[in-house]
Amino acid sequence: MTVPRAAKTQRRTRIQEEKEERILDAALDVFSSSGFRGATIDQIAEAAGMSKPNLLYYFRTKEAIHRTLLERMLFTWLEPLQAFDADGDPETEIRSYIRRKLEMSRDFPRESRLFANEILQGAPHIEDEINGPLKALVDEKAEVIRTWIKAGKLARCDPYHLIFSIWATTQHYADFDVQVRAVLGENRAGEGRFEDAARFLEQLFMRGLGISAA
């Protein structure tokens, strides 16, 4: 008996902590490469090195694992945009935003793919977050960009599509990694590809937005 399944808000054993972490890590592997429906508990359990019932002792359902992963991911995912500072100057802010997003694609590709999978399938599990907090945050930062434009610090452009294009270009290196590697070939697909991408994107956006050339 004893129903500590997935923690009762308090009192988490060392084992609980450890196993839950292992499950989430394994689940991130599986969900990010198969989507929610395509993933099976057995796959996750095997990747985590435990039996299915044992896994279900820590997370009651497949959805519970998925939900936990999405919550964690969303937080870190939006952090770089949070950092966007209205008082900073556009060049620094945009340049470092691109850089941070690119670093996230490099260091957390599975999280990026988890998110991509979720959105691709219509965001059934994070509809509220998308329509609520995420939209609010983007609205806020779009306003910041607009003030920069009004102050003549930035070429006139649609701030929403600017944000979309930064998301798209940076996340591409995580979500379409297989394609990027294949196209670049063995010589150029090493870790250096992120440096190359950073150089290209910074130039593109700096010049494209009428900021001093890169």
Add this chain to the structure above:
Amino acid sequence: MTVPRAAKTQRRTRIQEEKEERILDAALDVFSSSGFRGATIDQIAEAAGMSKPNLLYYFRTKEAIHRTLLERMLFTWLEPLQAFDADGDPETEIRSYIRRKLEMSRDFPRESRLFANEILQGAPHIEDEINGPLKALVDEKAEVIRTWIKAGKLARCDPYHLIFSIWATTQHYADFDVQVRAVLGENRAGEGRFEDAARFLEQLFMRGLGISAA
């Protein structure tokens, strides 16, 4: 008896033609929003308005449907890049490439998502196409871009990352449609969003690549 299942290269009945088309259309719906593993034959059959065994009379396996869709899609998908003309001038070529890719995101979002799903999951079914024809095509066009740069018609930049960034920004409007709509809100998420995107992207790339301002 009679084993015409999925066509014996010749002699296709009107009914065959018609039903296969209906199946592929339904399958595109399902695969593009659930991925290969997440899709079920039953879902496809229901969407196509026929029984599962009936569907399996036309396509022997789930994989056969998926393979057919991917083949068709890849052809149309790469066509715009094919059109990239070395003798044209960079401004026209790049501008119309962006425009065509954006139109494809608008008119064939399901195809875009089918492709995105496949790449996200590691491209298990189109590995060969990616490493072969696709890479070759990109290599060829990257060379075209390089000659433009050498001729001083374009700012110096990495042609591969240029192509990636066009792919990423345009396909974003199909693959991340749910997010785009949510962020833009009801007022600005109408069909006009593609016009806005086109305007923004053309400006970004034209200026970013050192071509006359948009």
Add this chain to the structure above:
DNA sequence: GTAATGTTTTACCAACCGGTCAAATTATCA
């Protein structure tokens, strides 16, 4: 019209899926 061919349906199967249960095992702590 009838025979051959093409199409659809009903019934079915074995494997897999998410999840439960109760018993067995292990860790914790007084």
Add this chain to the structure above:
DNA sequence: TGATAATTTGACCGGTTGGTAAAACATTAC
């Protein structure tokens, strides 16, 4: 140490899944 609570396991269940078999039904060609 022993009692108690935490963890792990194997056996199991009902529903779903990809796919088959065979017969009923429809269409076409002669």
